[in-house]
Amino acid sequence: MTCILVAHLGDEVIIAADKRVTEINQDGVKIPCGDNEEKIVRTKIGVITGAGSMAMLEPVKSFVRDHGFKSPDDVLDLILRTRDSFSKLHAENPRLQADLAETSWMFTYPTVVDDQSVTRFVYYHQQHGADSLRRLDVGRVMCFPGGFSLEQAQELQAKLQDVVTASIKSLSTDQLREVVVTYMLTLISEVSAISETVSSTCDIALVDGSEVMVAMSAWTGDLALTFAPMAHQVAG
Template sequence: MTCILVAHLGDEVIIAADKRVTQITQDGVKIPHGDNEEKIVRTKVGVIIGAGSVAMLDPVKSYVRDHGFNSPDDVLDLILRTRNSFSELHAGSPRLQADLAETSWMFTYPTVVNDQAVTRFVYFHQHHSAESLCGLTEGRVMCFPGGFSLEQAQELQAKLQDVVTASIESHPTDQVRELVVSYMLKLISEVSAISETVSSTCDIALVDGKEVMVAMSAWAGDQALTFIPMPHHVAG
């Protein structure tokens, strides 16, 4: 499962994703399977990421990585078709409704508004809408939980929102980024201490239009993070 934190700073979107993969049995038992997953996937125009059931997440993420999309609605259609196929395949599973409710996708892409380049962050989460994509506006944050409660996620989100709002109002862009990344690492560490499905390390992506910089396997004790360009690898 997963904890994903997102902050839209205007020119740049910051995304932090933990690295743990967890198997959930039919009766709900959670079994961690390592902390090496790279959940942030590079696309031709940004990144795509998800939280929840790997069986639903991977087909969408892989297709968008390899083939891209012409419109966000293309991705939405793929998500809805994947959910329908999963529902048909697992119609008798006692976990079906939980898997659908806990699985979310999110992705970025560049666009132009009033002659200005803009980075869009959009997401699909059944809790917000089961039929459409939602967007994250400038100055706002999101927490996508996988394996811990919506209430806990909303509490994390409120804490992160307070830090982002105060930072944007008081500091220049570079300092805002540093403050927000540092606080995201702190929150991921706190969640990992109470959730067996979240690792203490995470990958952090800085997305500005089509440009993506990433710091891999970061944790709260890091004194200085190194961000490097994230390449776009298409499956052969």
């Protein structure tokens, strides 16, 4: 399962995703299976990631990584078809509705608005719209939970929003990035202490249009994070 934090700072979108993979058996028991998953996937024009059921997440992430998309609606159609196929395949599973409710996708892409280049961050979450994508506006943040409560996610989101709102107009780009990344690491550490489905380490992506820099396996004790270009690697 997953905790993903996102902040749209204008020129740059910052995404932090923990690294734990968790299996859930028929009885609903959660079994951690490792902390090495790279949940943020590079696409030709940005990144795609998600929280929830890997059986639904991976087909969408892999297709977008390998083939891209012409329109965000193409990704939405793929998400809806994947959810429908999953629902038919697991119709008798008592966890079906929970898996559908807890699984969300999010991706970025560059576009032009009023002759200005902008970075779009859009997401699908059943709670916010069963058949539509939502856009995260500049200055706003999101927390996408997978395996911990919506109330906990809303609390994390409110804390991160307070930091961004207080800082976005007063700090330089570099200062703002440092403040937000540091606080994201703190929040991931806090939720990992109370949720068996979230790791204390995370990958952090800085997305500016089609350019992506990433710091892998970061944690709150890191004194100086190193961000490197994130390569787009399609399946062979």
